[in-house]
Amino acid sequence: MAIDLPEVNLLLEERTPPQIAAWAAAQFGGDLVMSSSFGAESAVLLHMAIQNSPRIRVIMVDTGYLFPETYAFMESLRKRFDLNVWVYRTHQDPVKYLHDKAEAFDWRNDVDSCCGANKNEPFDRAMKELAPAAWLRGIRRDQADTRASRQIVEWSRRNNCYAISPLLPWSNRQIGLYMKEHELPYHPLVEKGYLSIGCNPLSCTRPVLPGEDPRAGRWAGKEKTECGLHVDQSLDSAKL
């Protein structure tokens, strides 16, 4: 199914995120998946998605380094929303992986390799196996410079499907209002200052200080700002 991306994006920029999620469900039906990190505000997109696609397949990558609170949060949302969660993990034993590389590989200094092995490979495998026509994701333009120019609907060459980002135009305040309106929970670590939550090691996620950017706690002190799942060669024109 080819979509005229400029036309569709023009149309969807005028719609609210719940309306965009509804458009995605109407357009792609059961051929739609979503990804969730079960992070700080993940309940928002999960809630929007299941209003129109109650059995949508939710891809969750378990890197092996997640906070115990993340697993508990996933389980509580899974029960509350009766979510259809598909957990993917690396095919490598993370302990063995580190041990084998121990002499020459300080993974804390090579976060790209660690994200590549434990996050990107399982996610790419999930997308290959599930082979959706479209993928709902929770990125927002105000989260990072790398996300500021993203379009609501893009063609993902990497995953061979459309990538749809309903929350793209929303601010923290709008997210907060939606959560309040629908009585949605934040990840339990938010109250401890973790406003963007990835993996457990302090070098990957730390609490943020008052006034800091919510993503300042991710890979703090490193150039890295993205795990890689949302880094892609995308087209802004119609699917070729």
Ligand code: SF4
């Ligand atoms: S966020 Fe950190 S621990 Fe998690 S996969 Fe990436 S580098 Fe590894």
